[in-house]
Amino acid sequence: MPGLPLGELLRLPSLSRARPLAGDLGRLVTWVHVVDVPEPAPWVREGQLVLSTGYAWPREEGALRLFAQALARAGPAGVVLAVPQFFENFPRAALEVLAQEGVAVLELPWEVPFAQVVEEVLRRLLARQLEVQERVQVLHRALMASLLAREDLASFLARLSQLLGKEVRWAEAKEGGFAVPVPQGREPGGYLVLEGAVEDLDVQMLENAALVAGLILAHQRALAEQEARLGYAFLDALLEGRRQALTPERALAFGLDLGLRYRLGVALLPLDLPLSQRGFQERERALGEVRDLLRRKGAGAVVSASLNQVRFLLPERLDPEAFVRELARPWAFYFSRAHPAQELSTALAEVERFFCLPTPGVYVYEAHLVPRFLQGDLEARRELLALLASLRPQERAALLAWVRAGFRHQEAARALGVHLNTLRYRLRRVGERLGLSLGSPEDRFLLELAARVWSLEHKEP
Known part of the structure; x- marks a missing residue:
């Protein structure tokens, strides 16, 4: 039964004449009980308001303390003693013990009938219970409305x-x-x-x-x-290239903009195969993190999972490395080239070429031309040839001579029969046209590789 603070019950007519002496009036009263036996503890429960005439209470101070200790251990909210009859006042020995345990101690004039106290307290407790139940029903209906909404x-x-x-x-x-x-x-x-x-x-x-x-x-x-x-x-x-799946309605439902280009991203999770139950849970958690970040970036959350992979579409406007940094996960991430949404059938094959590089990091298709070529990727070979094919003949000749000369400018100029400054100018144009730095060891290696492939392809020395 719901309880009420003892202080609130003191406003009832029968208890309004009670005199609080000590203890906590904020304790909740859940029941009221008349107890007048020499050993009251077995008859008392926690939260009860105990009424007593003191008839069976001991008179000796030591015995009173033991009596009060046993009563306090039962956990009543308060003890009310009718005075003066068997006691002129609430005995101090018992009062001190009960108050020390927080039990409220009160005196009630002898002429106030206990029956009136019991009736009024129980009526108020029952009324409180009905109030709570009615309020709970009102609130429960409101919660169910929330659920239905x-x-x-x-x-x-x-x-x-x-x-x-x-x-x-x-x-x-x-x-x-x-x-x-x-x-x-x-x-x-x-x-x-x-x-x-x-x-x-x-x-x-x-x-x-x-x-x-x-x-x-x-x-x-x-x-x-x-x-x-x-x-x-x-x-x-x-x-899989099933274009019939890409209707405008489905694209709209998944937040896919048919006017944009997308990279396929694959996060390779460090999970043993076949996946255990815990592995499945970790994969779902990873997929949720990727989905949430895509949504925060205003992108459609087009994701899927396969084995220990989480796959997703990243709009071309979002930088793959910045996306991975914000995700802050020590996984290997692979990204294809950007494709129109209708032409993603080659994206998975592009990404899978990197799977031999499982070290955590970010692997973007365009930025890893050399590793792809070294794996025998024919597309990478064509891209290397396309680098030199995009140059003017004089620029390409300057680059090839420079590579054959071991990147020594004077030797390359002599081989071409041109002035050193002319060679430098043509090489500078090569760097500008290809967007490469000729002083960078990585870019030099890329150019040398492209030059060697070109020479083999065109049977040049």
């Missing part, structure tokens, strides 16, 4: 806080404040936490709210799983 968890918590007039928050683990577990299968899915003083209404309301929160989470999880399955199928269809 398909509010998310954040909106539900805001509504619950408004209804209770106190802040209710979500916590993954049990912590400070009054916490009620939210059921999700056999284990708690989290906790609803209420800070500050907690009343009976709060307890019942939070218990009901926990069930509703569990239903909301279950509904959201079911929607997320359905969305994930549809998203997986949609992305897989794009990668």
